[in-house]
Amino acid sequence: MSNSNKNPGTSTSSTCHPEPSENTEELWGLVDKHLLHYGRDFVREFISHASGSYLYTSENRAIIDFSSGQMCATLGHNHPAILGAMRRAEESVIHLDSTMLSPSIAHLGKELCDLLPEQLSKVLFLNTGAESNEAAIRLAKLYTGKFEVIALTGSWHGTTSGAASNTYAHGRKGYGPSMPGAMAIPAPNCYRCPIAQCKSTCNLACLDFSFDYLESVSVGSIAAVLVEPIQSAGGIIVPPDGYLKKLRKWCDEHSILLIFDEAQTGLGRVGANFAFEIEQVVPDILSLSKTLGAGVPLAATVTSPQIAETTCDKGFSHYTSHASDPLTVEVGLAVVRTLVADELAARAGEMGQYIMSGLRELQKCHEAIGDIRGRGLLIGVEIVKDRETRTPDKERMTSVSERCFELGLNINRVGGPLSVWRIAPPLTISKAEIDLSLEIMDKAFDTA
Numbered sequence: 001m002s003n004s005n006k007n008p009g010t011s012t013s014s015t016c017h018p019e020p021s022e023n024t025e026e027l028w029g030l031v032d033k034h035l036l037h038y039g040r041d042f043v044r045e046f047i048s049h050a051s052g053s054y055l056y057t058s059e060n061r062a063i064i065d066f067s068s069g070q071m072c073a074t075l076g077h078n079h080p081a082i083l084g085a086m087r088r089a090e091e092s093v094i095h096l097d098s099t100m101l102s103p104s105i106a107h108l109g110k111e112l113c114d115l116l117p118e119q120l121s122k123v124l125f126l127n128t129g130a131e132s133n134e135a136a137i138r139l140a141k142l143y144t145g146k147f148e149v150i151a152l153t154g155s156w157h158g159t160t161s162g163a164a165s166n167t168y169a170h171g172r173k174g175y176g177p178s179m180p181g182a183m184a185i186p187a188p189n190c191y192r193c194p195i196a197q198c199k200s201t202c203n204l205a206c207l208d209f210s211f212d213y214l215e216s217v218s219v220g221s222i223a224a225v226l227v228e229p230i231q232s233a234g235g236i237i238v239p240p241d242g243y244l245k246k247l248r249k250w251c252d253e254h255s256i257l258l259i260f261d262e263a264q265t266g267l268g269r270v271g272a273n274f275a276f277e278i279e280q281v282v283p284d285i286l287s288l289s290k291t292l293g294a295g296v297p298l299a300a301t302v303t304s305p306q307i308a309e310t311t312c313d314k315g316f317s318h319y320t321s322h323a324s325d326p327l328t329v330e331v332g333l334a335v336v337r338t339l340v341a342d343e344l345a346a347r348a349g350e351m352g353q354y355i356m357s358g359l360r361e362l363q364k365c366h367e368a369i370g371d372i373r374g375r376g377l378l379i380g381v382e383i384v385k386d387r388e389t390r391t392p393d394k395e396r397m398t399s400v401s402e403r404c405f406e407l408g409l410n411i412n413r414v415g416g417p418l419s420v421w422r423i424a425p426p427l428t429i430s431k432a433e434i435d436l437s438l439e440i441m442d443k444a445f446d447t448a
């Protein structure tokens with residue numbers, strides 16, 4: 001284990017390395033001069049290639065990727081099935097007029113819907129998570145004729161205007177008004193209960209509060225509630241038992257559509273094909289993205305024939321340049337087929353438990369690990385100053401993460417006020433890679 005862990009031999013890539021003669025200092029000069037800063041600072045090591053669970057720096061330093069890129073590469077980096085699909089598209093067709101279809105889209109439509117309940121059988125293929133949420137919101141507004149949209153505090157649905165209006169994790173300040181009708185209710189964070197009295201004895205009081213609150217603030221035009229079945233950017237918040245069922249019931253009673261944003265939870269990550277299966281709550285509209293293309297920009301908005309038909313009659317329009325594009329669709333088909341053939345959802349469940357038990361061992365030695373939560377291979381580790389006060393400790397989270405990176409492990413940190421590690425490795429990660437990652441974390445806590 002350690003940063004001396006040079007290429008462990010898992011790389012299958014030999015053609016994509018930078019020229020050995022390339023001067024990385026000069027390259028960083030170009031980056032600083034020409035790239036627009038869009039968030040956290042760039043990691044100051046170039047990643048020259050990646051394979052499976054590993055990233056390789058231009059110095060050929062191997063780093064286990066505990067975040068699957070930006071929580072997308074569920075099959076691992078540069079999986080042969082994805083490369084094969086890209087090659088097939090290269091040899092046939094990459095892009096088309098949005099009214100023209102390649103044969104693969106028929107297969108993907110069917111094979112994706114085969115994984116879903118019967119009522120979710122109409123799909124629109126797009127590119128990003130924000131886009132699929134925009135489509136979901138537009139469908140809901142057109143279908144219901146209403147305009148208010150409810151999301152949860154701590155949610156992240158994307159940075160386009162409709163999605164951003166319903167994003168509350170962070171990044172809201174400074175951009176002027178959000179969409180009329182966008183409103184938030186408190187996230188059901190059991191470690192930091194928004195209704196302090198119900199701490200440790202959850203009776204879904206936050207949801208009862210939300211219903212009363214909405215009754216008061218809504219102008220009577222709620223089109224939809226938009227929810228991540230497990231909130232990711234908000235700190236890996238798993239709703240308490242019964243929360244989503246109760247929300248579903250309330251939506252039905254008020255003729256409000258329920259939209260699940262399964263950008264991160266869909267396609268196997270949580271130990272089931274979709275998080276809604278675990279909760280046994282079916283949404284009216286399902287938004288899929290990140291994990292559907294597994295590293296390639298493919299997203300999907302899925303709904304019922306009834307919503308599809310009504311909105312079509314009302315002239316639903318959601319034209320984008322890359323809707324139904326053959327390249328991304330071909331990759332999506334490979335992803336869905338690999339997910340099913342390799343039983344990756346079950347694998348995520350098994351590996352998730354393996355990581356969880358390793359993390360609980362670490363928690364015994366490191367006071368800073370306040371809470372560990374999640375499902376399957378979507379796991380949150382909350383770093384606190386002490387377990388009594390549960391005060392978030394951003395500084396410690398950052399220093400330990402940076403030390404992990406030096407030692408060969410990439411861990412994603414959520415933004416916003418909380419100090420939570422977001423652990424989301426490829427579903428193909430091995431036990432040996434998990435063991436090595438846990439060893440690195442242990443050492444990083446001791447030496448950061």
Ligand SMILES: Cc1ncc(COP(=O)(O)O)c(C=O)c1O
Binds near residue numbers: 127129133263
């Ligand atoms: C739950 C969720 N929805 C939507 C998005 C936005 O997706 P994209 O960045 O592809 O627009 C994200 C991105 O992190 C996400 O986590």
